Amino acid sequence: MRPRQNVSDIFSTFLQWAGDAFGGWAIDTRLRRSMQSCLDRVADANVENFWALYWHRCWQEGQPSTLKTLAEGHLSAYLQESCYWSAQKTIARLTNSQFSQSDCFQAAIVEVPKILKACNPDQRASLKTYANTAFGNIIRDYLRQRREIDFCNDWGLLLKLSRKRLIESLEHAGMNAETIDSYVAAWTCFTAIYIPTKSPGLRQSSPPDRDTWNTIATLYNRKNPSATPETLERWLIFCAHRSRAYLYPAVTSLNLPKSLEQSGERQDDLSDPAPDLLTELIAQEEAHDRQTQQDQINTILVESLDRLDPSAQELLSLYYRSGLTQQQIAQRLNIPQYTVSRRLSKARETLLLALTRWSQETLHISPTSNVVKHISTVLEEWLERHLKNS
Numbered sequence: 001m002r003p004r005q006n007v008s009d010i011f012s013t014f015l016q017w018a019g020d021a022f023g024g025w026a027i028d029t030r031l032r033r034s035m036q037s038c039l040d041r042v043a044d045a046n047v048e049n050f051w052a053l054y055w056h057r058c059w060q061e062g063q064p065s066t067l068k069t070l071a072e073g074h075l076s077a078y079l080q081e082s083c084y085w086s087a088q089k090t091i092a093r094l095t096n097s098q099f100s101q102s103d104c105f106q107a108a109i110v111e112v113p114k115i116l117k118a119c120n121p122d123q124r125a126s127l128k129t130y131a132n133t134a135f136g137n138i139i140r141d142y143l144r145q146r147r148e149i150d151f152c153n154d155w156g157l158l159l160k161l162s163r164k165r166l167i168e169s170l171e172h173a174g175m176n177a178e179t180i181d182s183y184v185a186a187w188t189c190f191t192a193i194y195i196p197t198k199s200p201g202l203r204q205s206s207p208p209d210r211d212t213w214n215t216i217a218t219l220y221n222r223k224n225p226s227a228t229p230e231t232l233e234r235w236l237i238f239c240a241h242r243s244r245a246y247l248y249p250a251v252t253s254l255n256l257p258k259s260l261e262q263s264g265e266r267q268d269d270l271s272d273p274a275p276d277l278l279t280e281l282i283a284q285e286e287a288h289d290r291q292t293q294q295d296q297i298n299t300i301l302v303e304s305l306d307r308l309d310p311s312a313q314e315l316l317s318l319y320y321r322s323g324l325t326q327q328q329i330a331q332r333l334n335i336p337q338y339t340v341s342r343r344l345s346k347a348r349e350t351l352l353l354a355l356t357r358w359s360q361e362t363l364h365i366s367p368t369s370n371v372v373k374h375i376s377t378v379l380e381e382w383l384e385r386h387l388k389n390s
Contacts, residue, residue, distance in 0.1 A: 001084060007048055011035045011055070011074045015084055020100040022084070031073050052078055052127050059116055064292065064362070076112045079131050083109045086135035090143070099143060107142045108135045154240035155205035158190060161243055169246035170239070182224065183239055186232045189219045207233075296362070297355065301382055304354040312347040319344060321387040352379055 001022040004010045012031035016023040038051070052075070059071035087104035111134075119130045166187055170180045193216045194208055208216065213229035220227055227235075305313065318324045318332070326344070330337040355375050356367050 001081070003081060007051060008032065008035045008039060010048055011051060011078050013080070014077055015080045015105070017102045017105075020102050028073065028077065031070075031077060034070055035074065048078075049126060056116060056119070056127055066292070072113065072116070075116060075127070076109065079112060079115070079128070079135075080109070082128055082131045083135050086132060087139055090136060090139045104139045104142065108138045111135075111138050153205065154237055155194075155207060157240050157244060158187060158236060159194070159205060161187070161239075163188075165247065166239060166243060169243040172246045173242045182227075183235050185224050186216075186220055186227070186235045187239055189216045190232070190236055193219060296358070297378070297382070298386075300354055300358045301351060301379070301386070304351050305386075308347055308350065312343060312350075315340065315343050316347055316383065317387055320383045321390070348376075348379065348383075351383075352376055355379060 001015075002025075004013060004025060009025065009027075012035045013025040013027050016026050018024075035051075055071040055074045055078070058067050059075060062068040083105055087101045087108060090104060091099070091101045115131050115134045116127075118134070119127055163184065166184060167180060170183060175183070190208075193212060210229070213233060217227060217229045217232055220232060305316075308316075315329065318329050319326070324332070326337050326340045330340045333340070352372070352375060355378070356372060359371070359375060360367055
């Protein structure tokens, strides 16, 4: 596998598979823009561990939710190589495994949120060090569970299921509540009658005999609408199949060939999205983010404006709403013009400070001279628009 070299790639690209081999790195354009923007603001922090810690803290804080989602995307990209090597190391130790390295990779990478939640970088060497161990454990547990479930036939699986897992499986299959209740009741009667006749831990359980089915049906019919033993058997087989599919879905790569007779990959049969669909989705998300930020800015400035003393509010109103000059305001209020100028500047500085603090705490933007200049321009436009329309 070709390792990524620069920080921008490490936090914005995702591994592609060519069959069961490394196929290159795919760029996520949204993450690339986000990372480049960060590097432009903090040019001297071109260090992998710095950004791993930064994005992990953003993910933990989770405010706003868009920042948490963005941070999770960056960290998922960051941990691609760790997951790849963990999958390769685990597969190399197995003999006659039906699972490929890409299967193990896909099963582990989806657990990134759990890894982020469990890791505390302040108490451990690094997020990557923790993830290397965690991915290995996740893959081994996945293989163990799949091996266990593959050894179980339908009856053995039904004996190992919990009520909660069975209900989740049936809900995932789209069954309505009444049908789920009937199937769960049948499973309850099955486990009550069938378990005592089996040896503990037996995976390959033989089907119940006819007398056992009659006993199960009798127990079921005491509290439920009448059902025949054949109906109950059909229901339970359906429960086993749906539970197996829900708990351990097959992981298949779209890069695999269609078949021996057909050329090309499975992904070739997927319909192509509109050429500009990704661009449109990104634009919509960015527009939503901008609107959210504008709403937050409006709230911050309205609250800060309300906290100003009445004389400062009156000066701002005369200047921005009525459009009076400082000299005209001085004449109206019978005070020196320099007093008007000083009080207007002080009021604007108070609002500017509130907006600058918000941008630093929420958007993590350092208050450089250029940033403050830009915020000052935004404030002037907001004051003119807000006071004229209020």
